[in-house]
Amino acid sequence: MSRGDAGDFPHARLMGVAFDSFDAEREEITLRFNAPDSFRTPRGFVQGGLVAGFLDEVMGWAHVWATDHEEAPLNLEIAMSLLKPVPIGPLVAKGRVIRRGKRVIFLEGELFDEAGTLLARSTSTAIPTPRPTGD
Template sequence: MTKPFETRSNITRLLGIEFISSDPEAGTIELAYHPEQRMTNPRGDVQGGVLAALLDNAMARALATANEDKIVASTVDMNVSFLRPVKPGRVIGIGRVIRQGRTICFLEAELFDVAGTLLARGTSTAIPVPIPGT
């Protein structure tokens, strides 16, 4: 993976994202996240908006990976299904490009706990936008 993944995105740094692997030809990426206690609701579960941001990031990173880090996803629609409560700690995100056209893309992502249990799933429709300076 290229250095821009680690340094270009402020949200990547804020969410504490760790790169695991990618397959640019398949349009997939695997990332690790580490939601913290300060990101929880009163029940102690990671707040849904944080999980949605993690899913959105995995989908955007999958699109960027499939395009040599020269394209960013501008999300126009996103659907999230929260399947299980998520506690602070390591979460694995897998993002995929389902279909990419010149003006629209279809993306999906899933979040898993370290045991491999599916926690949340998201899909999005996005516009592929060139990253400035690439």
């Protein structure tokens, strides 16, 4: 990945994120995560707030890639539904831009296990902002 993409930041390295693909026509990105054992709850699955972090990450990168790395979303609201327990280990996430305006954008994210089972879904309402460099 380049241009300060997902795996280049400390929080992303903690989540084990790696770029997979971007479909410009659909404005949909696919990222891979490797949920570390340190994310495990006493029940044996990824803690819910950390699941929200995976989904937030993939939705944000969908907008970044859809704007050719010029913008990044600033979240106003995120909603998440946990459909199944999220296991420790490899995960696949898809994020997409649903609608983009000058003042507000709507994003959607899904998290899957390696077999393709849908584990969690999310939506976000955000403000488009110039992308910070992180320097």
